Ligand SMILES: NC(=O)c1ccc[n+]([C@@H]2O[C@H](COP(=O)([O-])OP(=O)(O)OC[C@H]3O[C@@H](n4cnc5c(N)ncnc54)[C@H](O)[C@@H]3O)[C@@H](O)[C@H]2O)c1
């Protein structure tokens with residue numbers, strides 16, 4: 001039987017003004033069960049670290065994604081506010097907030113896709129590896145919970161240093177007996193987004209018409225743009241190659257320095273994360289021909305993890321695309337990148353053995 005309008009209003013009022021807002025915090029948001037706006041079919045997505053610089057715009061943009069039916073926002077701070085704010089957007093995804101470790105399992109249960117931007121960002125003068133000591137532990141804890149509550153979910157890992165956090169996540173899942181290498185993807189989309197933008201500037205093109213493969217990893221010289229494979233086919237002078245490679249490899253540092261202590265890239269990262277998550281969801285839905293760069297357990301080189309173009313499907317990574325013909329400059333750069341990557345991968349794996 002349909003509730004009458006007084007019942008509906010009472011229910012909504014109880015949600016907006018819960019009896020004890022401090023104690024209820026996000027659980028009042030979690031348990032509030034109003035009729036789904038639109039109630040569209042779609043995927044269940046959790047964002048871990050949703051109150052942060054990346055987390056907030058990412059949550060907002062995912063609330064706008066028509067492929068998302070349920071959006072869970074989890075953080076150790078501020079989720080009631082962020083959830084309340086975003087819940088007023090008139091898009092169809094149903095949103096729920098979860099605060100603190102006690103609610104982590106509830107946040108993850110039943111999720112199809114988990115996006116992780118939790119962790120501290122760089123300040124000027126720091127490398128991404130300087131974040132390892134704090135972020136390694138955060139990623140480990142979150143992945144242990146994923147293994148328990150949604151072991152079949154696709155994981156998009158953003159937390160730095162990605163070159164090491166993805167191997168950490170893999171080890172955690174292996175120990176839990178839930179590891180599916182096809183479903184764990186380190187997000188390197190921001191490198192591709194930057195490469196497309198900077199190359200388009202040099203070529204005088206619309207960035208939407210440019211496609212630059214970026215392989216290797218996500219830190220300094222491990223970020224290797226393949227400028228010889230730019231689409232549309234383009235040639236660059238040695239000076240342009242040097243300028244573009246340096247700008248793409250140091251795009252993150254450029255933002256960290258400009259923000260002068262207030263963090264690293266958040267808005268462009270949220271944009272890139274949504275672009276990548278959307279590709280994963282379209283692939284989950286069965287759309288074919290979805291090819292993106294990502295840092296994954298890989299067979300493309302001798303390294304156990306490597307970023308390259310992969311074809312995404314219903315099960316995550318379905319095919320590794322070959323690196324293709326490289327220029328002499330790219331071949332040399334690849335050798336240097338592989339050395340650094342090997343160290344970062346080993347560091348991640350060793351962390352889980354402590
Ligand atoms: N992969 C990439 O291309 C890329 C790009 C930009 C930033 N990053 C990385 O993303 C991470 C987040 O950056 P940011 O600018 O959003 O930082 P931020 O400090 O603004 O936000 C991080 C959020 O994580 C939360 N958090 C901390 N510990 C947590 C835990 N145990 N569980 C859940 N949430 C937790 C914090 O409360 C905070 O809200 C950093 O490590 C940064 O280096 C990666």
Ligand SMILES: O=C(O)C[C@H](O)C(=O)O
Pocket residue numbers: 121122128160190251252253255256264265
């Ligand atoms: O540079 C950083 O520390 C953040 C991120 O990895 C980026 O590339 O912007």
